[in-house]
Amino acid sequence: MKKNLEKNVHKNRKCDFLKILTANNRMKQEFLAYSLEQLLEEKSFIAWVLHHENEIEWERFLGANSGFRPKVNKAREIILFLREKYDVLDEDSVLEVWKNIDKYDQQYKQKVRNLNFRRRFSWAASILILISMGTFGYLYLNERNNGYQFVSPDSPKAGDARMVLSTGEEIALKKDNSTITLNDVADQVTVNDSIIDLKEKTGTGQQTVSMNEVVIPYGKKSELLLADGTKVWLNAGSRLAFPSRFTDDTREVYLEGEACFQVTRNEKHPFIVKAGNLDVKVLGTHFNVSAYSNDETIETVLLEGSVIVSKPKTFGLGKTDVVLTPRQKASFFKESSKLNVANEPHADLFIAWTYGWLEYYRESLLSVLQKVERYYNVEIHLPDNYPGGDRISGKLDLKDSLEAVMVVLSDASGFEFRISGDKVLIEKKMKELPMQK
Template sequence: MGKSIALSLIRKYLSGSCTASEAATVEHWFDLMDAVPDHISGLTDEERVLMETKIFERILRNIEAESHQKPIFIPEKSSYSWKVLAVAASLFLCLSMALLWMQYSSSFSPEKSFKSSQSASILPGGNKAVLTLDDGSSLVLTDANLGKVADQYDMSVVKTAEGELSYKKRKGENPSEMVYNTITTPVGGKYSVILPDGSKVWLNAKSSLRFPTSFTGAERNVQMTGEVYFEVVKNPKQPFKVRSGGTEISVLGTHFNVMAYDDEADQKTTLLEGRIHLSSGNFSKLLKPGQQASVNPSSAIKVSDNTDLEAVMAWRNDLFIFKDMEIKEIARQLSRWYDIRVVFKGTPSKVSYTGTIAKDVALSEMLSMLQFTGLKYELNDHVLTIIE
């Protein structure tokens, strides 16, 4: 039927009232499009955006079919209306739609932007960590067998079948002073630990946690770097305190996430459940669930309400979730997960990206979709150059 179609049929399709035959007709027409044609007039702005969305979905499905890859579906709890994540088994990424079509039609060039196939060999991160014991010796947990990996006085350190670390009380010598262990994840690593008090901790890539092998004092004190999510066992008689740089977080029992990477402008603490008290310098705040505190050395603590908890917890759920995120912030996340260095040739774009991406994809699959949106880049060894 060429590139002509009745406006009434398009509207019927967008409203979901088409018959199966009519829907097939419209979807076939979508397959012939790479944007909403200029000759389609009479659509409202909302209808035009929805139509662009549907065309974009068809493009992604066609690419997926050609590459014989399996789509991934966004969980039902997701707020996204687009359900299919396509291209190379896991990726769904879009620009603000008007910018997407403008870039796609004017500057997309596979031959120029994809200079190397090296990305195919760069795999995503996984369960990787090193445990440093009190005597300074280290254990590579990635290579350790399941079961007991070490004894720390009256505690056995165990690698569980779930691939996490656990501390279990045993008969042994009680140390005369506090004994500390440190777990460290490399770039491209993650790991989880059940602390001696039963609290559970997840470490994102390039993070560390220093903790005692037994919480015997008036407080349960730990120190962290990078990004760590805590589910703290409640104990009013023994507050749990997290120190990161110049910030201290005090809790009795709660769930919260702390992001404190050196290459991020602010340290961000997000509360999911319970209450936490946060202090930094001369400032302090009491957080309620759903709030996020941002700490910057040059300013007071800023508290945001109604935080997007799904986006904050994406890493814990093995996802990248980008919501109106600029390429510089995306680049920092990619560098930590894929163990690459990202540099910019020119001024980084201010275009915002939105999308949900599984973290178990190879770098090649991630870059394929970024390339599709019009982003130009080169990859040499483990250096990704983004060309603006």
């Protein structure tokens, strides 16, 4: 009898979610008692997360029930995770995948009792994939890091600029703009004016070519000449992993942050930049990639030649490929896994930083300030509700002092500021400026 009653209660909760949102207070209170699993089984909830259906109603409801928002955020995170990993876009598919994972997880509840929910969910998903797809499970386990894990600390914001050899030894880059040159014939690397013999570091006769890393914190830059002749400019707050010499069919490097590439052409050995979940494949060309971990998008801007921007699908079974032509920009939105391409008539602005300039055209003030933070290694604080979306255009000389740069931005955006140590405090907006066309 008790089981039948429980089934009936659960069945009643399966009523249309929108009716619950607009029903009387008693029904709303019943909805607020939903568990995370029950919330993930509501198609209308999934439709709101994936397609923003009934957005106003949802925001109004959550605004009145702020204590329920953490559970909603957790369920939303899981649904977006499923869409990213399984490439499903409809409510039924997300629901079916979740049910299968949850069913398997319940059978092995004892084995994962001491794990937190996120680890438990990831473990169950991995096991389900192994069962249903066999050997493709291995690809899933390696997908997040795209085959490589940086050995340097997670954040390149602080510390000194340095090169980390494949042996783990670190070499300080003492200049604000260091130059690194690889010589695969002599098996040497030149850092500024110092020559390093890689044979002595790695051992003579070593067959495996391991990755080296360059880590550039905020406030610094670096230039690299790779073994194949490719030139790379690394921006502040970035790191790049690369081999001492290229020996495979493809020339692969791994990027976090921003870099400008001028690739030596080699049709037999394509050059591939792996930036998060995105691959940029070229034969020989000039382009810029911005892939900071705390940015919402990964952007690729092409200046010369052509590139193929690829977003890997689930388990590496095929890719979404987009070919860029000169003066086009590909934007990959991390949260939605969308890849958009648009013409970019001001493509040159995206590489102005390699010449010591920050140029911007109708860019949001917040975006420009974020770049200034990286270039000058400072924190910029705005008052609450400050209109950071104001669009501005201009050019900053990054050789100028921080104060001089802030004065230019102050004149353009109409704010007052003061500098205290490594912090810039924007205090108030002095005037309303006409909107730029």
